Amino acid sequence: MEVLSVASEAYPLVKTGGLADVVGALPAAVAPHGVRMTTLLPGYPAVRAVATGKPVHRWRNLLGVDAQLLKGEIAGHPLLILDAPDLFDRPGGLYGDATGQDWPDNWRRFAALSKAAADLATGAVKGLAFDLLHVHDWQAALAPAYIRFAVAATPSVVTVHNIAFQGRFGADVFPALDLPAEALSVDGVEYYGGVGFLKAGLQAASAITTVSPTYAREIRDPAFGMGLEGLIAARGAVVSGVVNGIDTEVWNPEADPALAASYGPRQLSRRARNKRALETEFSLDRDDGPLFCVVTRLTWQKGMDVLAAVIEDLVAMGGRLAVLGSGDAALEAAFHQASSRHPGRVGVRIGYDEGLSHRLQGGSDA
Structure with missing residues (x-):
C-alpha cells in the first residue's frame, strides 16, 4: 500500500x-x-x-x-x-x-x-x-x-x-x-x-x-x-x-549521544550524571531535591498557565524546575520572571533544542 x-x-x-x-x-x-x-x-x-x-x-x-x-x-x-x-x-x-x-x-x-x-x-x-x-x-x-x-x-x-x-x-x-x-x-x-x-x-x-x-x-x-x-x-x-509510541532508537538512553552519560536498567546510578549536567546547563543549585522538567509549547492548552501559577509552591517545597519551550508571549514572560525571582531554582530556555530535550528527559526526576 x-x-x-x-x-x-x-x-x-x-x-x-x-x-x-x-x-x-x-x-x-x-x-x-x-x-x-x-x-x-x-x-x-x-x-x-x-x-x-x-x-x-x-x-x-x-x-x-x-x-x-x-x-x-x-x-x-x-x-x-x-x-x-x-x-x-x-x-x-x-x-x-x-x-x-x-x-x-x-x-x-x-x-x-x-x-x-x-x-x-x-x-x-x-x-x-x-x-x-x-x-x-x-x-x-x-x-x-x-x-x-x-x-x-x-x-x-x-x-x-x-x-x-x-x-x-x-x-x-x-x-x-x-x-x-x-x-x-x-x-x-x-x-x-x-x-x-x-x-x-x-x-x-x-x-x-x-x-x-x-x-x-x-x-x-x-x-x-x-x-x-x-x-x-x-x-x-x-x-x-491509536496510542502514540516512541522511536526506541532515537529515545534509547543506552545509546543516546545527547546525554552526558548513557545508562540502562542495570546502570541507573549513572543517570545522576545527567542530572548534574542539567543543573549546570540551567544554572540550578546542586542538591538532591527533585528536579522537574517541562518540554512543551508554552500555551494554556498544555496547562502551562497552571504550572506558572504554582511555581512558588514548587520552589517552597524544595523543588527545582527546568523549562524548554516557546509559545504565548505572556507565558514566556511569566516563566522568565519566575527564573529571575528564583535564581538557582528555576531555569528557562525559550525556543527548542532537540539535544537539550533529550538531556532534560534523561536527567530530570519528573
Whole structure:
C-alpha cells in the first residue's frame, strides 16, 4: 500500500513538538506491515536542504503563488517537498514570527499544502500515485475537503494530535481557497461564520484517529472537545484512538549521544550524571531535591498557565524546575520572571533544542 502522510513538521528536519516525532517515526513503524509511506512537508529552508534532483511537478498558481514539488529522503524514507518560497522561506518559526505572533497568511500557507496533498492523492501529479491520504492536525486537514469537493475517491485519514488547535479563519479567506461555493456550508468548511480547517477535515475524512483511545473518548465531551465534540460524536463510528509510541532508537538512553552519560536498567546510578549536567546547563543549585522538567509549547492548552501559577509552591517545597519551550508571549514572560525571582531554582530556555530535550528527559526526576 502506498500512503501519503502530510504534516507541517517532521523530525529530524523540523520540529516544534511531539507532532514532528510521530510524523518522522511513522514511515519506519508501518513499513513492516507492507506500507510504503511518503511524507509531504512544506519547503522550509531546513527541508529544502535535503532536496535532490530536479522538480517533479510545478504549480503556476497554487492559491496565488508559484510552487514546485521536490523529492528527498527523511530518515531513509521517501520525502516530497512543497517548495513555495513566498509561503515557507521566511525568518522566524514554522507558524509565526520571532515575536511569537502567528503569520497572518497561515491560512494560505497551509491551504496550499493541503491543496498540493489533494492533487497528489488524486493522481493529478504524473508519476505519483497513492492508495491513502493521511493528514495530521489542522495544517493539513483541508486536504480531505479538497478531495471531497473534487468528487474523488481516494480515502483519507485525519489524525488529531491536539484538538485545541483548529485553524480557524474569517470567511473572507474562502474565495481564495479554490473550493466550490457549496463548500462554504455547515457540511463543508464553514464553522461559526468563518472557515475551520480542522473541522473541514473531520467532516470530510474517511476515518479519524487520535493519539490514544482515551483522547478519542475525551474529545466527544464538551470539556475537552473545544467546540468540535458534536462533530466527533456524530462521526463516532469512524473515530478511533491509536496510542502514540516512541522511536526506541532515537529515545534509547543506552545509546543516546545527547546525554552526558548513557545508562540502562542495570546502570541507573549513572543517570545522576545527567542530572548534574542539567543543573549546570540551567544554572540550578546542586542538591538532591527533585528536579522537574517541562518540554512543551508554552500555551494554556498544555496547562502551562497552571504550572506558572504554582511555581512558588514548587520552589517552597524544595523543588527545582527546568523549562524548554516557546509559545504565548505572556507565558514566556511569566516563566522568565519566575527564573529571575528564583535564581538557582528555576531555569528557562525559550525556543527548542532537540539535544537539550533529550538531556532534560534523561536527567530530570519528573
